[in-house]
Amino acid sequence: MEFWHLLTLPLYFIIVYLVLTIIAKKILLADSKYINIHFLGVLLFYLAIGLVDFKIKLIPYFPDTNLFTRILETGITPSNQSVGVKIGYKFLAIPIYHLTLKSIFNYFLFNALFFQLGLVFLAGAFNRTYQLKDVWVQRFFLILGVFIPSIIVYSFTPLRESYFVLALGLFFYGMTSKNKMNVFLFLGIILAGILRIQLLLYFFIVIGLQIVVNLKLSRKAILVIALILIPFLFVALNYLATSIVGISISPESLALFRNVQRINYFESGVTYPEVDWTNWIDVILDFPGLFFQFFLAPFPVIIFIPFWTKLAYFADGLYLLFILGISLFYLKHWNQYGLWLMYIGLYVAMSAFFEFHLLGAVRHRLPATLLLTNLAAQCLAFYYPKFRWVFKY
Incomplete structure (x- = not known):
């Protein structure tokens, strides 16, 4: 300077x-x-x-x-x-x-x-x-x-x-x-x-989700339409993923992407384990672990890495738990914010498939953290009048 x-x-x-x-x-x-x-x-x-x-x-x-x-x-x-x-x-x-x-x-x-x-x-x-x-x-x-x-x-x-x-x-x-x-x-x-092309793909899916919500149909009608359109949606999504990200949506291609990237960054010591996906059953079985592994990074879910040695990432993980803890106090009202929860879940789900690096997960999770922070803020605003008397002293 x-x-x-x-x-x-x-x-x-x-x-x-x-x-x-x-x-x-x-x-x-x-x-x-x-x-x-x-x-x-x-x-x-x-x-x-x-x-x-x-x-x-x-x-x-x-x-x-x-x-x-x-x-x-x-x-x-x-x-x-x-x-x-x-x-x-x-x-x-x-x-x-x-x-x-x-x-x-x-x-x-x-x-x-x-x-x-x-x-x-x-x-x-x-x-x-x-x-x-x-x-x-x-x-x-x-x-x-x-x-x-x-x-x-x-x-x-x-x-x-x-x-x-x-x-x-x-x-x-x-x-x-x-x-x-x-x-x-x-x-x-x-x-x-x-x-970041991956973020663009997420935006397109959110727009599609918003269009469906704006139709204001019953849940049964939405479910029937979704079942009918799933094959067409998959073809369209696969085209977007291939064109934008360069990865076709198949178990083998998703596994290959993760594993190749893992090899490139293996010396960092904080890569996630290899995945072996040959069919969609393999992907479905691994999905819950991948979801929470990405969402709660750097804390161990599937793997164990000494996360406390990376203070900035550790602090971010603690803050995420703090935000999540506040939001859970508002759990009984979550049904009113289903659309926002879908935005969060969709982002985490998409990112979890591609993320191969512990520290990268903390960095790339930020959009989900921010969306969750909206719910935490709503919770604090809801309970604030009940504890407002504290601020008089």
């Missing part, structure tokens, strides 16, 4: 703060005073972490950090990288890096901006989906989102996570709009398409 980077920091801090609060006030329920205070506190919190980390290393080192730093500094992307890196990252991150006058600290401020904007759009989408009017739901969601370890950690790395969260928020906010063809939906889909 150069001295002049510190001189420009206040200017970028103000710009990020203004952009964040202006957009938040447009997207969220009217709560102007709280929004001003909240995001000022958030940015000061991240500023303090960044300045402390500059002297005392708090943020862990990631193997991809050098790669993405070189791309930022040189503008050159290695030929062996995915489309999401060669196109998405290069044409998003590099212009922002130059916009920040090549100050990595100012660049991290924009990381925090994109993360927080993603949270704002997700809160707005949840408000729209369930016609919420209680500002405490979005307040609790934003507060819980500040302390998610993955968001804190990846705000201070040049990786792509902030862009993924922004894409997720834009997509869900756009999808919950009355006007189904809108700029937010298209921006979310485009970002996913150029950043």
Whole structure:
């Protein structure tokens, strides 16, 4: 960090703060005073972490950090990288890096901006989906989102996570709009398409699910239609998966993908076991373990790895359990949020089939964590009036 980077920091801090609060006030329920205070506190919190980390290393080192730093500094992307890196990252991150006058600290401020904007759009989408009017739901969601370890950690790395969260928020906010063809939906889909193809496939399935729900049919009618359409849906999904991800939906191809990737990363010591899938029965039998192995990473489900040695990942796992624990207090009301639960379950189910790496699972689980945080916020807002007297003292 150069001295002049510190001189420009206040200017970028103000710009990020203004952009964040202006957009938040447009997207969220009217709560102007709280929004001003909240995001000022958030940015000061991240500023303090960044300045402390500059002297005392708090943020862990990631193997991809050098790669993405070189791309930022040189503008050159290695030929062996995915489309999401060669196109998405290069044409998003590099212009922002130059916009920040090549100050990595100012660049991290924009990381925090994109993360927080993603949270704002997700809160707005949840408000729209369930016609919420209680500002405490979005307040609790934003507060819980500040302390998610993955968001804190990846705000201070040049990786792509902030862009993924922004894409997720834009997509869900756009999808919950009355006007189904809108700029937010298209921006979310485009970002996913150029950043991570798997996320784009998830978006398409969610859109299909939303179309079925909007038909407002009885459960029996939906079940009959689903049984009739399953063969056609499978063909369409297989075409999308083959075209977008390059993997056909078959037990053998899914197993081959996982096992080959596992071999490539075996020396890391934190890869999941090989799978042996020759038919769909094998996949079905393994599915519950894979589901919870991904969702609860880094805690052991199928395998045992000393997860506590990776403090940042361990902290993220603990926070996930904390969010899940809060949500379970609201279990008897979960039937009202069936659609949101399907979004969570669908994301975890899709990701679980492809995930072969313990630390990768923690990193890639973030969208599911954020969607679950909406339910935790709803739970806290529901019980808050009963314990409001505590805040008088």
